[in-house]
Amino acid sequence: MASPLAVNWEEELLTEGLSERARRAGAVYTGPGAGGVTQQRTQIELTGGVPDPVCLPIDDLIVASESVLRRDGHDALQYGGAQGFKGLRDWLADHWTKIEGMPLTAENFSLTGGSAHALANVCETLLDAGDTVIAEGPSFPGSLRTIRSLGATIEQATLDADGLDVDALEGQLADLDRRGVRPKLLYTIPTYHNPTGATMRLDRRHRLIELCQRYGVVILEDDAYGEIGFEGAPPPSLYALARGRGVIKIGTFSKILATGLRVGWVQASRPVIDALVAMRFDMGTSPLVLRTIARYAEDGRLDDHIRDLCEFYGRKRDLMENELRERCASFLTWSSPAGGFFLWLKLNPNVDTERLVAASQKEGVAFVMGRRFFAQPRDDDPNYIRLAYSNVSEDKIPEGIRRLGRALEAAARPE
Numbered sequence: 499m500a501s502p503l504a505v506n507w508e509e510e511l512l513t514e515g516l517s518e519r520a521r522r523a524g525a526v527y528t529g530p531g532a533g534g535v536t537q538q539r540t541q542i543e544l545t546g547g548v549p550d551p552v553c554l555p556i557d558d559l560i561v562a563s564e565s566v567l568r569r570d571g572h573d574a575l576q577y578g579g580a581q582g583f584k585g586l587r588d589w590l591a592d593h594w595t596k597i598e599g600m601p602l603t604a605e606n607f608s609l610t611g612g613s614a615h616a617l618a619n620v621c622e623t624l625l626d627a628g629d630t631v632i633a634e635g636p637s638f639p640g641s642l643r644t645i646r647s648l649g650a651t652i653e654q655a656t657l658d659a660d661g662l663d664v665d666a667l668e669g670q671l672a673d674l675d676r677r678g679v680r681p682k683l684l685y686t687i688p689t690y691h692n693p694t695g696a697t698m699r700l701d702r703r704h705r706l707i708e709l710c711q712r713y714g715v716v717i718l719e720d721d722a723y724g725e726i727g728f729e730g731a732p733p734p735s736l737y738a739l740a741r742g743r744g745v746i747k748i749g750t751f752s753k754i755l756a757t758g759l760r761v762g763w764v765q766a767s768r769p770v771i772d773a774l775v776a777m778r779f780d781m782g783t784s785p786l787v788l789r790t791i792a793r794y795a796e797d798g799r800l801d802d803h804i805r806d807l808c809e810f811y812g813r814k815r816d817l818m819e820n821e822l823r824e825r826c827a828s829f830l831t832w833s834s835p836a837g838g839f840f841l842w843l844k845l846n847p848n849v850d851t852e853r854l855v856a857a858s859q860k861e862g863v864a865f866v867m868g869r870r871f872f873a874q875p876r877d878d879d880p881n882y883i884r885l886a887y888s889n890v891s892e893d894k895i896p897e898g899i900r901r902l903g904r905a906l907e908a909a910a911r912p913e
């Protein structure tokens with residue numbers, strides 16, 4: 499029987515009418531993957547895993563976009579296909595062939611709306627409700643939400659300062675196998691991890707590939723920060739070590755160029771890319787933006803920019819660590835990250851987290867509480883906080899850490 503649109507139709511739609519997927523994802527998402535931020539608006543924010551505004555190459559992008567519109571305006575302003583502008587895929591193929599040490603072509607790449615979309619595209623193509631995905635705990639909450647929204651179960655894998663704990667994983671895979679569960683994907687951020695900053699050791703990378711191949715689990719390698727290293731090149735990617743067998747890698751221009759471009763990519767074997775492209779119903783990523791990035795990246799300009807970024811963020815990491823050593827060392831411990839945007843701080847047991855949240859709000863410093871990064875937080879886990887040195891300006895870092903130090907002091911119980 500027909501039922502007319504209710505007067506309170508929005509309320510009805512957004513309660514009874516909400517899709518299963520939206521319910522699973524939770525309706526209160528407020529930011530790039532985070533939530534659990536100690537304060538939304540504050541003077542000094544150590545929250546966002548985004549580039550420092552001084553690093554945005556605005557003038558160069560103006561020149562590049564104008565040149566694209568003048569020279570290729572007709573193509574730039576029409577649909578460009580679901581796999582994305584070949585000129586940029588050629589650039590990626592060239593760039594990553596050098597880094598991965600294996601031949602890659604434009605057919606190994608598809609361009610997406612950031613790596614968040616790359617991950618969603620992979621998950622939508624491969625996951626059904628009820629499937630199991632292994633993900634590090636902690637991990638990037640934006641990815642966990644996407645996986646969970648599809649009805650997949652997340653099995654949390656542990657990690658330490660050397661990346662995913664492969665011994666524990668072996669036991670976990672054997673246990674799942676005994677229970678008749680074959681995980682479909684293992685999602686990992688092996689290099690300059692978000693939030694821990696950890697980089698998976700080379701021997702662990704080899705073991706991880708061997709284990710996943712043995713148990714028939716495809717690896718989804720998130721390399722959002724892999725090019726922002728401060729101590730030389732990181733170990734080869736899982737993709738390179740496995741020569742692409744059983745590994746799908748996702749990357750992004752967000753951290754090396756600008757989040758607002760919303761461009762990332764999937765790197766995989768050709769049949770996998772073809773399947774992912776066939777699952778695109780969004781008419782592709784903006785040809786104007788893809789062409790602008792390609793024009794900007796020409797002649798090694800993006801490579802030079804990445805080199806500058808590594809030096810710049812390395813300096814910010816050092817500055818923040820020096821301040822932490824001076825002002826906060828009696829309340830927490832951490833491992834120094836060799837790249838990326840974050841410091842992951844383990845609070846001493848005598849720091850009361852509720853009091854820390856209140857005190858940091860009073861002091862005017864914001865960071866993200868660690869629990870938000872766990873798919874399955876446990877009450878007896880130690881408490882962590884994540885600080886981002888990427889987005890805060892260099893001159894505010896000392897004051898930000900001074901405020902954190904005072905907040906920690908206010909939150910610490912006498913031992």
Ligand SMILES: Cc1ncc(COP(=O)(O)O)c(C=O)c1O
Pocket residue numbers: 530531547611612613614615638640641687692720722749750751752757761762
């Ligand atoms: C590990 C990781 N993956 C993916 C993303 C998504 O980034 P984007 O969609 O901007 O490429 C982020 C953003 O913070 C991230 O930290």
